[in-house]
Amino acid sequence: MSFAAVVIEPWLLICCAVLSLAVLGRAAWLFPWQRLEKDRPLQHRLLGATLFVALLWQLRAQAVDWLTLHLLLTVLLTLVFTAPLALLANALVNVAMIMLGKVAWPLLGVNVLVTGVVPALVTVGLWRLVDRRLPDNLFVYLFVCGFFGAALATLMSGLCTVGLVLVGATSPEVLRLVHDHALFLPLLMPSEAFITGMLLSLLLVYHPHWVMTFDSHRYIDTK
Numbered sequence: 001m002s003f004a005a006v007v008i009e010p011w012l013l014i015c016c017a018v019l020s021l022a023v024l025g026r027a028a029w030l031f032p033w034q035r036l037e038k039d040r041p042l043q044h045r046l047l048g049a050t051l052f053v054a055l056l057w058q059l060r061a062q063a064v065d066w067l068t069l070h071l072l073l074t075v076l077l078t079l080v081f082t083a084p085l086a087l088l089a090n091a092l093v094n095v096a097m098i099m100l101g102k103v104a105w106p107l108l109g110v111n112v113l114v115t116g117v118v119p120a121l122v123t124v125g126l127w128r129l130v131d132r133r134l135p136d137n138l139f140v141y142l143f144v145c146g147f148f149g150a151a152l153a154t155l156m157s158g159l160c161t162v163g164l165v166l167v168g169a170t171s172p173e174v175l176r177l178v179h180d181h182a183l184f185l186p187l188l189m190p191s192e193a194f195i196t197g198m199l200l201s202l203l204l205v206y207h208p209h210w211v212m213t214f215d216s217h218r219y220i221d222t223k
Contacts, residue, residue, distance in 0.1 A: 001161060001188065002097070002111045004068045006104050008164060016164070017109025023117045024087055031084035045210060046081055050089040053077065054096045067181055068102075069188060072157065074119035075150040076196045079127065079213050080203065083120045090116030110164060118160050119153035126152070127213055138219045142201060145213070150196035151189040158185040 006013075036042060053073050060070035077086035094111050097103045103111060126149045134140050158181075165178055200211070208216040 001067060001069050001072075001158060001184075002094070002103065002115050003107045003161070004103055006106055008107075008110060010106075012164065012167060013106055013110055016113045020109045020112040020117055024091060024112070027084035027087050031082070036085070042081075046085055046089060049077060049080070050092050053089065054093045057093060057097065060102075067161070069184055071192055071195055072115050072119055072154065073192075073196065073199075074116055075123045075146070075153050075192075076199055078120045078123040079145055079149075079200060080211050082212050083124050086120055086123075087112075087116050090120075114157050114161050114164070118157050122153040122156050123149050136218050138204070141214065141219060142197065142204065146200040147193045147197035151193040154189045154192040155185060158182070158188065 008016075036046075056073065057070050060068045074086060074090055077089050080086075081089070091112055094103070094108055094115065097111075098105050098108060123145065127145050130141055130144050134144065162178055162182060165181075203211050204214065208214055208220070
């Protein structure tokens with residue numbers, strides 16, 4: 001889900017943009033970009049995944065005038081490419097939506113926050129839990145990070161959307177539509193979880209080395 005029209009106070013839009021930029025900058029600072037420069041297949045996979053997500057975002061439902069509903073796939077991108085590259089891909093997709101005229105440009109920062117930063121942080125938190133606390137089991141990784149992680153990330157993204165509207169809405173009519181939007185969350189969560197889990201399952205079966213947060217030696221070879 002992402003904002004499609006300006007319904008938030010300008011000061012909150014600026015705060016969201018600054019926060020999104022800070023997270024993107026932090027992720028860019030920590031990621032070893034030399035690895036991406038030297039790994040041509042990784043570059044191709046990242047560009048292909050970004051294009052795939054951009055095309056998938058075209059399948060969007062206009063729930064209300066100010067909000068569109070669509071799959072995020074940020075959890076899948078984070079698990080496959082790690083958070084820095086996932087945030088880069090998400091930012092590119094959001095820019096593409098603006099260039100295609102689907103979204104107003106002032107909403108870039110808030111949309112990156114809702115569709116990218118929040119789901120990525122949820123995914124990183126669950127992945128660290130699985131990596132450090134839970135048994136080294138393929139299905140634990142798949143179901144906790146993939147299925148449950150996608151559902152939880154969708155929920156948190158939806159709650160963040162609702163919270164931003166409640167704090168910074170400019171129209172009283174928008175506040176009445178928040179309840180309608182909240183009704184869509186139970187429908188979005190299982191669909192996001194199913195698509196993410198299914199695609200992650202296929203990758204783990206056929207190309208586990210593509211999933212950068214997955215250690216095939218740890219989860220498969222040692223069993």
